Amino acid sequence: MDEITTKLLETAEWRKATRSGDSGDCIEAAPLSDGRVGLRDSEHPEKSPYVFSPSVWEAFIDGAKKGEFDF
Template sequence: MDELNDELATAAWRKATKSASNDGNCIEVAPLSGGRVGIRDTEAPEKAPFVVSTGVWDAFIDGAKKGEFDF
């Protein structure tokens, strides 16, 4: 677990370029070792991020593009 925490602390976090029009309410993602992706709240980077497999991340992105999460 310490290795993951070290990796998360130095990860290359990024957010969508379109998030600027959303008052900063967005998430940041970072590629991690072992085929994982870190996900955190931009407004609370001190909180523990979610860590998912790239397969889970890819499925989420695919669903978002298809409108599966639209209200």
């Protein structure tokens, strides 16, 4: 991961769904100041998160809202 991304992730404000409660079993997302979005496993926040461009994130959210990932 490049130095700029690392710095952005260090100051990121991570969010998780309220449905997860206090269990910690959730995926957390953070908007980065350059428009990208970080995504990490809340059970292992020390691991490197995935970072997505705004267009990739928007496509995923659109598909999730349409039920395309309902298994």
